[in-house]
Amino acid sequence: xxxxxxxxxxxxxxxxxxxFRPMRxxxxxxxxxxxxxxxxDMRRLDGKRFYNEDLADNRLSTRPVQLWEDARDLxxxxxxxxxGDAHLQVHPDYRYLEDEMLAWxxxxxxxxxxDGVRELEVMVNEYDAHRQRLxxxxxxxxxxxxxxxxxxxxxxxxxxxxxxxxxxxLRATRxxxxxxxxxxxRRIADLLNAAFRRTFxxxxxxxxxxxxxxxxxxxxxxxxxxxxxxxxxxxxxPYDPANRRGIFEPVCTHPNHQRKGLARALMLEGLHRLRxxxxxxxxxxxxxxVPANALYSAMGFTEAYRxxxxxxxxxxxx
Numbered sequence: 001x002x003x004x005x006x007x008x009x010x011x012x013x014x015x016x017x018x019x020f021r022p023m024r025x026x027x028x029x030x031x032x033x034x035x036x037x038x039x040x041d042m043r044r045l046d047g048k049r050f051y052n053e054d055l056a057d058n059r060l061s062t063r064p065v066q067l068w069e070d071a072r073d074l075x076x077x078x079x080x081x082x083x084g085d086a087h088l089q090v091h092p093d094y095r096y097l098e099d100e101m102l103a104w105x106x107x108x109x110x111x112x113x114x115d116g117v118r119e120l121e122v123m124v125n126e127y128d129a130h131r132q133r134l135x136x137x138x139x140x141x142x143x144x145x146x147x148x149x150x151x152x153x154x155x156x157x158x159x160x161x162x163x164x165x166x167x168x169x170l171r172a173t174r175x176x177x178x179x180x181x182x183x184x185x186r187r188i189a190d191l192l193n194a195a196f197r198r199t200f201x202x203x204x205x206x207x208x209x210x211x212x213x214x215x216x217x218x219x220x221x222x223x224x225x226x227x228x229x230x231x232x233x234x235x236x237x238p239y240d241p242a243n244r245r246g247i248f249e250p251v252c253t254h255p256n257h258q259r260k261g262l263a264r265a266l267m268l269e270g271l272h273r274l275r276x277x278x279x280x281x282x283x284x285x286x287x288x289x290v291p292a293n294a295l296y297s298a299m300g301f302t303e304a305y306r307x308x309x310x311x312x313x314x315x316x317x318x
Contacts, residue, residue, distance in 0.1 A: 084111035
C-alpha cells in the first residue's frame with residue numbers, strides 16, 4: 001500500500017545566477033515527458049542570459065522572476081521575455097501550481113501598452129486545454145495571432161543534399177576572429193539587423209553567446225557568404241545533447257539575397273551535421289510568417305504545433 005504525503009512548496013524570487021543552472025536543467029529534464037513546445041527550449045534561456053554585450057548585465061533579472069520549489073528542487077518558474085508578457089515553465093507533475101503562478105504573474109508583470117493601459121499576454125499552445133481553461137477563468141481572451149513550432153524526427157527519413165547558389169560559400173562561422181570591420185561577429189550582427197529590421201544587434205553580444213552559452217556548437221553555426229564577403233544568410237543550430245535535439249534558431253536571409261534557396265541550403269547542411277552527431281530530432285520555432293512556415297513544410301518537418309496569445313487588459317488600473 002502506498003502512502004501519499006503532502007509536499008511543501010516554497011515560492012521565492014530568482015537569486016541571480018545561482019538559479020540559472022536549475023532553471024535550465026528543468027527545461028532539459030522536461031523535454032522527454034512533455035509535448036513539443038510545452039516549456040522553452042534551453043537555448044531560449046541561454047540567449048536571455050548570454051546573448052548580451054555585457055555578460056555582467058543579467059537580462060534575466062530585468063523583470064521579476066519567481067520560482068517554485070519542492071524540498072529545494074526547482075519544479076516551476078515564471079519569467080518575462082518582454083514588457084507585459086509571462087512565460088510559465090513547469091514540471092508536468094506540478095501543473096496544479098499554474099493557477100498560483102498566473103496569480104503571481106498578474107500581480108507583478110502587467111505593463112502599459114501604447115495607449116497607456118496595463119495588459120498581460122500569455123502564449124498558450126492549442127493542445128494545452130488546462131492552461132486555456134485557467135486563463136479563461138481569469139478573464140484572459142484568446143487573440144488571433146501567435147506562433148508555430150515545427151518538429152522533425154530524423155529516423156530513416158532521407159535528407160537532400162544542400163545546393164548552394166552560384167557566387168556563395170557555405171561555411172561555419174569563426175566568432176573568435178575579431179580583427180577588422182569584416183569579422184564574422186560584426187557580419188552576423190549586420191545580417192540580423194537587416195533580416196529582422198532591427199538596429200540593436202552588435203558583434204560583442206554574438207561573440208559572448210558563442211563563448212559562454214552551453215548550447216552553442218561551433219560546427220552547427222552556419223552562414224552563407226556572398227562574393228563581396230558579406231553574410232547573405234545565417235542558421236544557428238544550438239544543440240541539446242541530453243535529449244539529442246537540434247534547435248534551428250535563428251534562420252534568416254538578408255533582404256538583398258532572398259529567393260535563392262540560401263536558408264534552405266543552410267538548414268539541409270545543418271540536418272546532415274545533426275545526423276552525424278546522432279541527433280534524434282530537431283525543432284524550429286516561428287511566428288505567423290507565411291514564407292518561413294512554407295519553407296519548413298516543404299523541407300519535411302512532420303509536425304506543427306500552433307500557439308496563440310491570450311491577453312488580459314486591466315482597464316480599472318491607473
